[in-house]
Amino acid sequence: MPSDHLSQTFSALADPTRRAILASLTTGEKTVSDLAHPFDMSMPAITKHLKVLERARLIERGREAQYRPCRLHPEPLKDIDTWIGQYRKFWEASFDRLEDYLQELQAGKKKGDNP
Amino acid sequence: MPSDHLSQTFSALADPTRRAILASLTTGEKTVSDLAHPFDMSMPAITKHLKVLERARLIERGREAQYRPCRLHPEPLKDIDTWIGQYRKFWEASFDRLEDYLQELQAGKKKGDNP
DNA sequence: CTATTATTTTACCATTAGGTTAATTAACTA
């Protein structure tokens, strides 16, 4: 639970229940009970998961009558996407011989890259 | 520490030391001492971080004399990239009015009960 | 006001995570 933004996001995503909640929110706003329904888990457990998601800013919450509707807030996912960008070259097409590539990098003789 | 693949990867990435280790490995293979050097942390702590990264298959390890060199294994990052793909539409250009979009989704076919 | 529904808060518990120091194993070197 380091307080930096990226750690908080990754750690929020490291739980399957929370990822399922996010997935469920891709079809629109949901109440806590709605979100809880698919899970064999107490309400307080769901409340806690929602708190984690909210602190990570992956969801936002409103108030409508006695409901506290949740909706997706995708920005932190965008940050993760950006972070992961620095590694994308390591799995993309031309680098299927990663070991050789890394060895080259290490040797410091990295010049002609593959197409 | 749920055992599903994605949770393991996210949880491995949720620590800044481990992300720094991965970043350090983008320039090639490193020994444990090499990796430990930038951190104000004991060797056993680094060993533990490496174990987490290895279990998540984010690194691979070899043996060379008394060294156990580490190298990047990017596949799990690719999986995360794929997972995040389902959310990409929520932050891309045309969806800068996300709230409206989600509200639409929720209403299904605009059965207006909105204020 | 009372009752009901939705959600959160308050303890509480077991397990895991991230760190430490001290001891151990593995391989090289003089």
Place this chain on the structure above:
DNA sequence: TAGTTAATTAACCTAATGGTAAAATAATAG
């Protein structure tokens, strides 16, 4: 052979996580 360097294991500590059940809040309905 003994000594040094590289890394791991063992034992331990503290704090955080993910769950529970029971009580407390909040808003609506009768």
